[in-house]
Amino acid sequence: MSDTWLITNLRAIRGRAYPRVIGSKREPSWLFFDITLPLLTVSAYAYIYKYMDAPPEFVGFVILGGAMTAFWLNILWAMASQLYWEKEIGNLQLYLIAPISRMSILAGMAVGGLFMTAIRAAATMIIGILLFGIALSFAQPGMIILVFMVTMVSLYGMGMMFASLYLLLGREAYHLSNLLTEPVYLASGLYFPVRALGFWAAAGASIIPMTLGLDALRQLFYPSSGSEYGFLPVNTELAILAVLCVVFLWLSKYSLAYMEKLGKTTGRLTLRWQ
Amino acid sequence: MQSAVEVKGLTRVFEPKKKKEGKSVTALNKVDLRIESGELFGLLGPNGAGKTTLLKILSTLLLPTAGKAFVAGFDVEKDFTEVRKRINMVSGGEISGYGLLTVKENLWMFTQFYGMKSSVAKQRIDELLTQFGLADKKDEKVRTLSTGQRQKMNVIRGFVTDPEIIFLDEPTLGLDVNASRVIRDFIVDWVQAKENRTVLLTTHYMMEADQLCDRIAIIDDGRILACDTPENLKKLVKMNRTLKLDVTSLKDTSKFGSIAGVEQFTFQDDAEKNQTYLKFILTHDSAVTDIISEVQRKGARILSLQKTEPTLEDVFIKMVGKGFE
Amino acid sequence: MAVSHDLRTFKNAAWLGWQMEANWTDPFVFATYSIVKPVAGSLILVFMYLVITGGETQTPFFSYMFIGNAFYMFVAEVLFGVTWVIHDDREHYMTLKQVYIAPIKFYIYVFGRAAIKIAITTVGVLVTLAFGVIWLGVEIDLGAVDWMVFIPALLVGLLTMLIMGLALGGVTFLTAKHGMGINEGIAGVFYVLSGVIFPITVLPEWAQSISYLLPVTYWMEALRRGLSPDLMTSLSGATGLSDFSNLEILLTLALSAVAFLFISSAIFRYADKTARRKGKIDWTTSY
Numbered sequence: 015m016s017d018t019w020l021i022t023n024l025r026a027i028r029g030r031a032y033p034r035v036i037g038s039k040r041e042p043s044w045l046f047f048d049i050t051l052p053l054l055t056v057s058a059y060a061y062i063y064k065y066m067d068a069p070p071e072f073v074g075f076v077i078l079g080g081a082m083t084a085f086w087l088n089i090l091w092a093m094a095s096q097l098y099w100e101k102e103i104g105n106l107q108l109y110l111i112a113p114i115s116r117m118s119i120l121a122g123m124a125v126g127g128l129f130m131t132a133i134r135a136a137a138t139m140i141i142g143i144l145l146f147g148i149a150l151s152f153a154q155p156g157m158i159i160l161v162f163m164v165t166m167v168s169l170y171g172m173g174m175m176f177a178s179l180y181l182l183l184g185r186e187a188y189h190l191s192n193l194l195t196e197p198v199y200l201a202s203g204l205y206f207p208v209r210a211l212g213f214w215a216a217a218g219a220s221i222i223p224m225t226l227g228l229d230a231l232r233q234l235f236y237p238s239s240g241s242e243y244g245f246l247p248v249n250t251e252l253a254i255l256a257v258l259c260v261v262f263l264w265l266s267k268y269s270l271a272y273m274e275k276l277g278k279t280t281g282r283l284t285l286r287w288q
Numbered sequence: 289m290q291s292a293v294e295v296k297g298l299t300r301v302f303e304p305k306k307k308k309e310g311k312s313v314t315a316l317n318k319v320d321l322r323i324e325s326g327e328l329f330g331l332l333g334p335n336g337a338g339k340t341t342l343l344k345i346l347s348t349l350l351l352p353t354a355g356k357a358f359v360a361g362f363d364v365e366k367d368f369t370e371v372r373k374r375i376n377m378v379s380g381g382e383i384s385g386y387g388l389l390t391v392k393e394n395l396w397m398f399t400q401f402y403g404m405k406s407s408v409a410k411q412r413i414d415e416l417l418t419q420f421g422l423a424d425k426k427d428e429k430v431r432t433l434s435t436g437q438r439q440k441m442n443v444i445r446g447f448v449t450d451p452e453i454i455f456l457d458e459p460t461l462g463l464d465v466n467a468s469r470v471i472r473d474f475i476v477d478w479v480q481a482k483e484n485r486t487v488l489l490t491t492h493y494m495m496e497a498d499q500l501c502d503r504i505a506i507i508d509d510g511r512i513l514a515c516d517t518p519e520n521l522k523k524l525v526k527m528n529r530t531l532k533l534d535v536t537s538l539k540d541t542s543k544f545g546s547i548a549g550v551e552q553f554t555f556q557d558d559a560e561k562n563q564t565y566l567k568f569i570l571t572h573d574s575a576v577t578d579i580i581s582e583v584q585r586k587g588a589r590i591l592s593l594q595k596t597e598p599t600l601e602d603v604f605i606k607m608v609g610k611g612f613e
Numbered sequence: 614m615a616v617s618h619d620l621r622t623f624k625n626a627a628w629l630g631w632q633m634e635a636n637w638t639d640p641f642v643f644a645t646y647s648i649v650k651p652v653a654g655s656l657i658l659v660f661m662y663l664v665i666t667g668g669e670t671q672t673p674f675f676s677y678m679f680i681g682n683a684f685y686m687f688v689a690e691v692l693f694g695v696t697w698v699i700h701d702d703r704e705h706y707m708t709l710k711q712v713y714i715a716p717i718k719f720y721i722y723v724f725g726r727a728a729i730k731i732a733i734t735t736v737g738v739l740v741t742l743a744f745g746v747i748w749l750g751v752e753i754d755l756g757a758v759d760w761m762v763f764i765p766a767l768l769v770g771l772l773t774m775l776i777m778g779l780a781l782g783g784v785t786f787l788t789a790k791h792g793m794g795i796n797e798g799i800a801g802v803f804y805v806l807s808g809v810i811f812p813i814t815v816l817p818e819w820a821q822s823i824s825y826l827l828p829v830t831y832w833m834e835a836l837r838r839g840l841s842p843d844l845m846t847s848l849s850g851a852t853g854l855s856d857f858s859n860l861e862i863l864l865t866l867a868l869s870a871v872a873f874l875f876i877s878s879a880i881f882r883y884a885d886k887t888a889r890r891k892g893k894i895d896w897t898t899s900y
Contacts, residue, residue, distance in 0.1 A: 018403065021403060022402070022403025023403075025400040025401075025403050025404070025406075026400055026401045026403070028400060029396070029397045029398070029399075029400025029401055030397070030400075030401075032389075032393070032397055032400075033386040033388065033389055033393075033397065036388070036389065036393070037386075037388050040388050041388055103383050103384060103385075104379070104382050104383055104384040105384045105385070107344075107347075107349055107377070108377070108384055108398065108401075108445075109401065110348070110349055111347045111348060111349060111372055111375060111376070111377055112372060112398075112401035112402060113369060113372035113373040113401075113402060113403070114401050114402075114403070118401075119401075275351075278348075278349065278350050278351040279351050280303070281300075281302050281350055282305075283349060283350070
């Protein structure tokens with residue numbers, strides 16, 4: 015692996031991330047919808063907890079979950095389905111003939127998407143906190159940042175894997191992403207502590223990195239809630255997330271190489287159809 | 289000297305997604321081809337002839353079913369990374385890039401996939417934008433460009449990385465005369481400006497192939513039917529003359545093909561104008577009298593008559609057995 | 614003659630809608646897809662409820678919430694469906710211009726496409742309700758259903774949604790970028806403010822006064838009163854609409870349908886004309 019190879023691929027990551035980063039600045043009207051829409055759902059769920067006289071941290075749980083939906087939607091629509099759209103507009107073949115690792119394209123999409131989505135998620139969270147007047151604990155800021163980072167790397171690693179698995183899909187890509195919305199919100203416990211699903215169901219759902227990431231963040235933001243509502247100890251969740259990072263990044267590289275070969279053999283790699 | 293492209297017994301069969309959904313299609317059938325470094329080579333053929341399939345294999349987007357293909361001496365199947373360092377590709381009607389980026393940003397983004405240093409890339413983009421008359425559009429969003437401007441941008445995208453070999457898939461498709469001319473002139477200048485630059489161009493347009501290409505391969509139904517310089521190809525129909533007749537609507541054209549001295553016969557009806565256009569490739573001038581007699585016998589009237597020398601289109605008709613519809 | 618032409622347009626659009634919705638996969642996968650999504654959406658609420666109450670689902674509020682959430686699918690899907698026809702045809706299939714210039718009534722085409730969306734959503738609603746009744750003890754007794762309230766409420770409400778969808782479709786003509794966001798936003802506002810999953814009485818007063826202006830508030834109330842009259846008696850007062858009789862609720866709903874018919878037609882006509890003036894009928898954003 016030469017320096018040139020590394021620099022070429024770093025440049026490729028920067029190149030692919032650029033449209034996503036600049037997009038936020040250039041089309042600020044998107045921000046309004048990306049922040050407002052999750053807030054509406056968050057508000058509805060917050061009110062239902064209020065109606066049921068739930069402990070106050072549940073409104074905070076919902077707001078954290080609502081912020082996390084932004085990342086999941088970004089994974090589904092701007093990572094998993096993205097290569098399908100790139101194929102439709104003719105970019106995919108140009109990426110594939112470039113002398114770079116395909117992982118750089120995926121990494122560029124991930125870095126750009128993560129940056130863009132983090133802004134939206136932060137805004138949703140801040141407005142939610144102000145709107146419902148909730149108080150979060152920042153007793154362990156280092157741990158909060160670490161858990162968030164590891165969650166994001168593993169989550170976007172999963173997104174990169176999805177992107178390659180979606181590579182040969184046509185219109186199914188849209189429906190698959192659509193299908194992976196509510197069921198994943200349910201399984202990951204975005205709006206309630208995942209522990210409520212029962213140990214084995216929650217353990218199964220932990221394959222989706224935001225399940226454990228969100229659970230750990232809730233325990234960190236509400237330190238006293240861990241024993242009652244937390245699924246696993248934060249350190250255990252962090253360790254599992256670290257393993258998921260490696261697994262998903264490796265799987266995404268392997269699956270992309272496999273799907274590209276399959277596509278080149280069957281001729282479906284650059285074929286457009288509706 | 290190293291060939292830019294070498295293809296040996298290249299075959300590509302597309303299987304249907306599900307067996308019951310249809311038959312397999314042989315897009316390329318044992319194609320042999322050699323393109324020398326520095327050539328501007330044309331691939332001429334009707335829709336579905338296999339041109340794009342060949343380009344996809346050469347640009348590492350598709351694997352052959354059988355046979356071998358080498359680009360710059362590298363096997364496209366095994367040494368694809370080396371191939372990719374040396375190529376680029378532009379297709380007609382491309383809508384690549386992102387609508388929210390400007391022309392310059394889009395071009396810069398694609399240079400990053402080739403590891404170009406930003407400052408070098410930006411300078412080269414500026415030069416090419418000026419050369420293509422797009423300098424004033426560099427800060428415009430891509431979605432605001434006209435078809436011609438967009439295609440000029442696509443062509444710049446292909447050339448900005450300074451490839452050794454560039455694949456151009458119908459690069460002037462659907463463009464007006466001016467935009468086409470700018471692109472054609474650029475291609476010719478580019479290939480001549482430096483040694484060992486190679487262009488493989490597919491086209492529908494006979495005139496384009498005739499004007500630009502050092503050599504042309506005529507491809508149909510996945511096979512290369514002829515491969516030579518435009519002049520030599522035309523010599524294949526050297527002994528022939530072409531006769532074009534516009535006549536009032538002609539219902540029965542069955543006899544024309546069998547008139548002595550007629551080698552090839554094609555016709556086209558224009559129901560709107562109530563006319564029929566007849567085209568003959570003749571081996572003997574004597575056939576002209578018989579053709580005119582046959583037209584009159586069928587009760588049609590001759591509106592115009594033109595005898596021409598062989599063109600690339602005639603070569604194509606002779607080879608493929610039909611014109612471009 | 615004209616009626617049969619419109620019927621044919623409707624039928625063909627519905628057929629096309631069905632192909633777009635369903636022919637990307639085999640019937641089994643499609644059926645699973647159509648059921649898993651709504652049931653999962655409802656289960657989120659179920660778990661939210663269970664985690665707070667500790668397991669008891671046979672309460673009036675649980676049924677209130679579950680039924681409202683099931684019928685809300687119509688709100689989301691119909692508003693989304695109508696707008697999606699325009700967005701999808703223009704951005705993805707790029708066929709909007711061909712359909713638009715065809716000698717048919719465009720809104721009939723849109724309604725034909727939306728009809729399939731309603732049909733598929735109806736299956737989702739029925740499956741969700743059946744799931745709730747069988748496994749979660751949701752209070753619906755078919756013998757006790759007040760059909761005279763439920764059926765008119767369902768039909769008038771669906772019509773209102775279609776009419777509102779048409780206005781949003783018009784907006785989509787003009788805002789290629791945000792058409793889908795706007796309709797999701799409006800559906801989201803209904804979710805929060807229309808007493809879908811919790812009574813509007815829990816909202817701040819200013820928000821409640823908006824709730825009373827939204828047709829979905831009356832629609833949800835009427836559907837529940839029709840489908841589970843006993844449940845609504847036990848919750849009476851808590852929903853914030855106890856002053857309204859069944860007839861008043863239905864009349865309010867019908868009046869809002871008529872009002873929106875005028876408003877939506879005007880918006881659609883304006884948007885249609887403006888889109889043509891600005892050349893937006895066949896644009897694509899290609900993001």
